[in-house]
Structure formats: structure tokens, C-alpha cells
Amino acid sequence: MKRERQETVVAAETEDQKGKARMEAEDGGVDELLAALGYKIRSTDMADVAQKLEQLEMAMGSSAAANDDALLSHLASDAVHYNPSDLSTWVDTILSEFNAPSPPLPPPPLSPATLQHHFDLHPAGTEQNSTITTVDIPSGPRCPAEAYHLEPLHAPAVTGRIVNGSDTQSEVSPSSRDRKRMKLCTSPPSSSSTTDAATSPAALPVVVVDTQESGIRLVHALMACAEAVQQDNLKVADALVKQITVLATSQGGAMRKVAGYFAEALARRIYRPQPARNLGGSTLDFAAFDDMLHQHFYESCPYLKFAHFTANQAILEAFAGCRRVHVVDLGMREGLQWPALLQALALRPGGPPSFRLTGIGPPQPDHSDALQEVGWKLAQFADTIRVDFRYRGFVAASLADLEPYMLLGPDAGDIDGEEPEAVAVNSVFELHRLLARQGALEKVLGTIRAMRPRIVTVVEQEANHNGETFLERFTEALHYYSTMFDSLEGGVSAASDAAGSGGRRNQVMSEVYLGRQICNVVACEGAERTERHEALAQWRVRMGRAGFEPVPIGSNAFKQASMLLALFAGGDGYRVEERDGSLTLGWHTRPLITTSAWRITSAAC
Amino acid sequence: MLTREEGEEEQEEEEEAKGRRRAFSINDNVDLLAEILGRLDGRSLAVAGCVCRLWSAVGRRDSVWEAVCHRHVAGGGSSAAGGGCSTRSVVAALGGYRRLYRLCIGPALDRLAGSAGGRGSTTTTAAAAAAHHLSLSLSLSLFSIDCYERLGGRQQRPASLLFLCKPVDVS
Numbered sequence: 208m209k210r211e212r213q214e215t216v217v218a219a220e221t222e223d224q225k226g227k228a229r230m231e232a233e234d235g236g237v238d239e240l241l242a243a244l245g246y247k248i249r250s251t252d253m254a255d256v257a258q259k260l261e262q263l264e265m266a267m268g269s270s271a272a273a274n275d276d277a278l279l280s281h282l283a284s285d286a287v288h289y290n291p292s293d294l295s296t297w298v299d300t301i302l303s304e305f306n307a308p309s310p311p312l313p314p315p316p317l318s319p320a321t322l323q324h325h326f327d328l329h330p331a332g333t334e335q336n337s338t339i340t341t342v343d344i345p346s347g348p349r350c351p352a353e354a355y356h357l358e359p360l361h362a363p364a365v366t367g368r369i370v371n372g373s374d375t376q377s378e379v380s381p382s383s384r385d386r387k388r389m390k391l392c393t394s395p396p397s398s399s400s401t402t403d404a405a406t407s408p409a410a411l412p413v414v415v416v417d418t419q420e421s422g423i424r425l426v427h428a429l430m431a432c433a434e435a436v437q438q439d440n441l442k443v444a445d446a447l448v449k450q451i452t453v454l455a456t457s458q459g460g461a462m463r464k465v466a467g468y469f470a471e472a473l474a475r476r477i478y479r480p481q482p483a484r485n486l487g488g489s490t491l492d493f494a495a496f497d498d499m500l501h502q503h504f505y506e507s508c509p510y511l512k513f514a515h516f517t518a519n520q521a522i523l524e525a526f527a528g529c530r531r532v533h534v535v536d537l538g539m540r541e542g543l544q545w546p547a548l549l550q551a552l553a554l555r556p557g558g559p560p561s562f563r564l565t566g567i568g569p570p571q572p573d574h575s576d577a578l579q580e581v582g583w584k585l586a587q588f589a590d591t592i593r594v595d596f597r598y599r600g601f602v603a604a605s606l607a608d609l610e611p612y613m614l615l616g617p618d619a620g621d622i623d624g625e626e627p628e629a630v631a632v633n634s635v636f637e638l639h640r641l642l643a644r645q646g647a648l649e650k651v652l653g654t655i656r657a658m659r660p661r662i663v664t665v666v667e668q669e670a671n672h673n674g675e676t677f678l679e680r681f682t683e684a685l686h687y688y689s690t691m692f693d694s695l696e697g698g699v700s701a702a703s704d705a706a707g708s709g710g711r712r713n714q715v716m717s718e719v720y721l722g723r724q725i726c727n728v729v730a731c732e733g734a735e736r737t738e739r740h741e742a743l744a745q746w747r748v749r750m751g752r753a754g755f756e757p758v759p760i761g762s763n764a765f766k767q768a769s770m771l772l773a774l775f776a777g778g779d780g781y782r783v784e785e786r787d788g789s790l791t792l793g794w795h796t797r798p799l800i801t802t803s804a805w806r807i808t809s810a811a812c
Numbered sequence: 813m814l815t816r817e818e819g820e821e822e823q824e825e826e827e828e829a830k831g832r833r834r835a836f837s838i839n840d841n842v843d844l845l846a847e848i849l850g851r852l853d854g855r856s857l858a859v860a861g862c863v864c865r866l867w868s869a870v871g872r873r874d875s876v877w878e879a880v881c882h883r884h885v886a887g888g889g890s891s892a893a894g895g896g897c898s899t900r901s902v903v904a905a906l907g908g909y910r911r912l913y914r915l916c917i918g919p920a921l922d923r924l925a926g927s928a929g930g931r932g933s934t935t936t937t938a939a940a941a942a943a944h945h946l947s948l949s950l951s952l953s954l955f956s957i958d959c960y961e962r963l964g965g966r967q968q969r970p971a972s973l974l975f976l977c978k979p980v981d982v983s
Contacts, residue, residue: 543960543961547957551949553898593902771950
């Protein structure tokens, strides 16, 4: 990201705004938001300082347009001496540099640690950090753990009305769109509807804006950017992305992170229409890192556990009475779903069946046989609980490469007059990847059908991220991932104290995991866009076409799932619902993932 | 003289009576002790294990913990008759009832009680478990996942049950 002066100004402005809010809390009447960032400003002074900052911005803007480097570099070096934490004084002194020199006032000292937090507020991957040069704030190492400390501070303050909302808006739009601002005293007309235009700085009314409004503004900016991208209007999109990054910092918690990831994904899409680097599943590095992220995602929130438990229950019920069972897992990973099923089979009335597992996984980057290791662990486990266990691993770059004869193996048919083995096929978040290639899903469903399974369990995201237009997909994804991130905030915050940094690390990892999905949905196209989620209704149609009919998942699974959710701290927001026989896990009113079960249409049997 | 002998005799008689009463000590009837300990809740049982070596040994018996587990989960008791043996062997293979309680049931009950308390209810732990239907099968499933994670000797510590951990108060 090349350093542009207006970005510098913008960044300086935004941190000033935040600085203002911070200071208020500390001094009776000092604004808390900015105080948290290390700036001391009294709320009574806020209007004043806001006006002066606007003047400053215009002055700098105008001098930039006039290519007057001398003044700015002088400011840049001398600003070091002024402590920016006492913002009103700082702004006064800087402004006076434009008019007449004045001695700097000794401001109250402030620990650099708190200032450092400002940088941590930037979402991961933003380009803003490198451009902040005017103010001498130590940009320390990014510690996401600390950043989250700030969120509780922000939350109560954010609901109040904050002056900086409008100012951020007003300063961002002119600086990014209109460099040539010659007059010192004009107020920017393009931004918030509530700012009045006034000719003299003294009479410029500063309007108090709700942060709710800035949140809405952020969403609008995201939508506008997506529209611009769809229309291939890359310049506007570029400007909007920067605006989004700035706006995002005025939000707290989940919204900020989501906006950050979406902004990053949009930026990727804008700057690399043909990605040199794959964001889909095919890079080898990606695969290894992805496993680790997946593991953390498993630990920190209930989605995967819900998926496993409900699918296991459906499989258990389908296998009732069978002496030989065969499970095919389309996405083996660490095999965390199967110990619970093995244990349940071991304890079922009538004793355990003889169990065969076929695991399918992607090729590993370091050529290690991860599938075989997982199989070995599962075999050890099965041996402990005395279940007859056999395992086979299949490495396949894509599920479409599989053929039925590979999976069935020699034991499938009748052996010595015994009944043929009962087959179950399990897919957790795997089928949607096949939609990237024409005909792949049909082929896989055909393969599955050829194995004559008793039950096929499918767990998929409950969202339509495979719409025809980019804007459709973007909007859907925005709502979906906002809800996901909200649930992460709610769910992990309570448990995070327990595991300490571990819990927070899990949350961060889960967010990165989801961030990758966001990147894939937004920035990739064609064969690389593998995160083609579709809603249950669409899957029903597809499964119906392939010759499957839905099997209702019983109430046992529902009870188990509800129990499981009750165990998650902060689990009040999670809801289990039953819809036409399939179970949905959602956060408050929004369904997020769905488990459904299928069997071959009996007419065809 | 007479008074003193009488007094001594009386004392002896009293002592004998006391001796007869003292002859019944719970520590001599270990099975009874196990029965009683099996009716406690997890925390009390752990505390009881600190009384003396005998109580510690009895308190470590898996049968005692089995009783505790079954008492605190819904649906566990009803299946004890038929599936009891197989359940016992499976649980023993996975690490025993004491471990099951420590890793899964205990934290889960605390979590449920905590959330119930948060909603203003004043039910006891057992009642809370019944109210939320913590089932043995769910606990066993979680336990088996944890056991599986510990296999294979990976460096990272198994974390599938972290979500159950009680928040540590560091005030």
C-alpha cells in the first residue's frame, strides 16, 4: 500500500477522534472511548476539538494540494514534541503552526501501552497501519488478546452518542474523494445528513451521531463497495474499501471483525482479479493450516459438535439390528466424530456390530499419511472398548475422483450367507465444495447411491452463498457471517476465562477459519470458489434429483443436541430447531447449520 | 473404701457399655462406608477422601463413583439392570467412572447448575441435572472423544472438553 497523504490525514484524524473519546472517561467528563485509546479530551471540549480538527484537515489538504511539503514535514517532525494525548492542546498547537508559532503546553503523560491498543483495533490484514506517520505513537507488536480486552470497555460507551461519528464520516469522505479543498472554512457537504454547512469555523455546528448510525453506515459502505465491484467500478470500490476499514474501527466486537474480514476479501478481489495465490482448497500450505484452524473451531463453538452428535444419532438409529456396518466419511480430518459412535455402538443393546470405516481425505503437503494415523488411533480406541474395527483410508484431491468399486471393497457383498453390511455415508461441510465444478456433485451422489447406503447424513451451512450475482452472494454472506461472529463472541466470552488465553486463542483461530471462508466466498471465482453454501431447500432439490428421499431425524438427536448446547457457556443464544425432519442449529433467530438424513427413494429400491 | 470400689465398678461398667457402643465403627464396615459414600455428590465425595487413608481408598473405588454418576445423570439408573455390565466394562476401558465424573459429569453439572442459578433457580445439583436431562450417553460420548484425543501421544493437550471448564476466579 503506497503511502498517500490523505490516508495519513485520515488515519491521524480517526485516531484523534478516538483519542478524544478516550480522554473523557478519565477526567470527570472525559470521553471513555477515546480515553481507552489514550487521548484525554473533555466532553465539553469535544465540539471545539472537532472543529479544529476539521480546520486542520482542510489546511493540510489545501497545503498538500499546493505541494507544500515544507510545512507538513515540519509538522511531522515537530509533532513529536507535542503529546497527542491531550488532544485539544495538540490540535491548537498544530493549527497555530499554520498561523503563528506558540509554545507547547506540558500535557499529562500517558502510558504508551494504551496508545498501542489503537493499532490492535485495526482488523487483521488492513493496510492502514503502515501509513500512520504524523503522530509519534509506538506501534508495538500486534497482540489480539489485548485488543479484546477493550471490547467490554467499548460496549457500554458505544451505545451512547458520540461526537466523533459524524466527524469521522465527514473527514473521510472529503479526504478520500476530494483532495483539492482550498477554503479553510467550508464544511464537507457530502457526508452525514445532519451536518449543517456553515461559513465560519466558529459557527460550525458539530452534530452528535449515534454509533448505531455509524454501524448502519458501515453496512451501507460494504454494500456500496460490493455493488461497485459487481459493476467493475474499481476506483470507487477501492475508495470505499478504505472507508470501510476506517469505519470498522469505530465499531466494537463482532461487527468490527466481520467488517475487517469482508474489507480484506473485497480488497483482494479488487487488486487481484486473477488471484496468483489460491484461496481455495488446493494450496498445500492451506491444507495443513486449515486442519489446525478446524481443530480450534471444533473446540471453541458447538457447530461441529452439534453436527457430529446429530449425524451419529441418525446413523446409530439406522444401524439398529445390523451385525455388520460400514461407514464412509467423506471428510475424515481428525476423525473426531467416530469415537462417540463407536462408544454408542459398543453400548447398544445386543452388543456392538463389526465396524468398518472408510475415511477420505485430501492429499497432504508433507506426504505424511495423516489418514492412516487417524485410522490407527481409531483402531486403538476401538480395541480399548472392544469393538471389532477395520479401517481404510483414501486420499483423493476431489470427491468426484472416487468410484463405487473403490469404496465398497471386497467385503461388501454376502459373505458365507451373512447379511450384507449396512452402509452409511457421512458428509460434514463437504458436499458444497463439489458445486464448483460442473457435474461433480451429480457424479458423487451417483457414487454414493451405487453403494446402496442405508442412510446418508449431510451437514451443511444454512445459507445461500451460491447466488447468480456477486451482490447477492455478498449480502447473504455478510448476514450469515455476522451472525456466526456474534455467536463466537457470546459463546466464547464466558468460557474464555476458564482456559485463559487458550479460550481466546480458540476464538481468534475460529475467526480466522471463518475469515478464510469469507475470503473464498467474496474474492474467488470459478473453480476456486469452493465455499458454495446452499440452503436446505436447495439441497433437497438436488438430493431429490439424485434419487434420495429425506429421513426424519428422531427426537433423541434433538434432545441430545439441546443438552449439548446447554453445556456451552454463553449457550443461551443457540437454538436447536426441527424443520421437516432435519435439525438446525442457529444463533437466536438465524439458522446457521443444518443436519439432514437421506436414503435411497424406496420406489427405486 | 466401699464407695470407691463401687465407684470404680460403676466406672468400669460405664466403660464397658461405652466400649460396646464404640465397638461399632464405620471404619470396620467398609462396604457400608462405600454404600454411604456412594450417595454423596462428587465434591463431598472428594472431600470425604481426605479424611483418612481408609476413606481415601474406599473413595477411590470405581463402584462408589459409579453410584455417584448414576445418581446424577438422568436415564443412567434405568439402564443399569440390562446394560450395566457392558457399560461398566466400556467405562472401565475408557478410564473409569471416577475419571468420567471428574472430566465430564462434574463440570457439566456445574455448568448446568451455574446457568440454572443464573436464571434465578435454587434447585440442587441433582435436580438441575434432572431438569436439564444430562444423560449418561451424552457424557459418555464426550468422555470417549476426550479419551480418543489422549491416544496417540500427541504433544498438544486434549482440549475437546475445554468448553466445560469452569471459569477460574482470579480475584
